[in-house]
Amino acid sequence: MRSKGRTGAGASAEGSISAAALVGEKVGPCRGGDVLVRAGDRRLIAQYDLALTVPNARFAAAGER
Numbered sequence: 001m002r003s004k005g006r007t008g009a010g011a012s013a014e015g016s017i018s019a020a021a022l023v024g025e026k027v028g029p030c031r032g033g034d035v036l037v038r039a040g041d042r043r044l045i046a047q048y049d050l051a052l053t054v055p056n057a058r059f060a061a062a063g064e065r
Contacts, residue, residue, distance in 0.1 A: 004029075014038055015046070027052050 004021040015037040022030050035047040 015043070022050075029053065 002023050004023055010017045017035050019033040022032050030052045033049045036043045037046045
């Protein structure tokens, strides 16, 4: 996956939220988002989402796999 751009949606002393537009060789354009929380001097991933778009023409075939 390659990043096409990243957006920092919000940050505080407790953590941060961000999103990225991504491109994968096999899956094409997709989006990723994360929520990071602070634990002392470290940042831990609390949540990560990856969203892929399935074109309508391929939707039936994707559901059969």
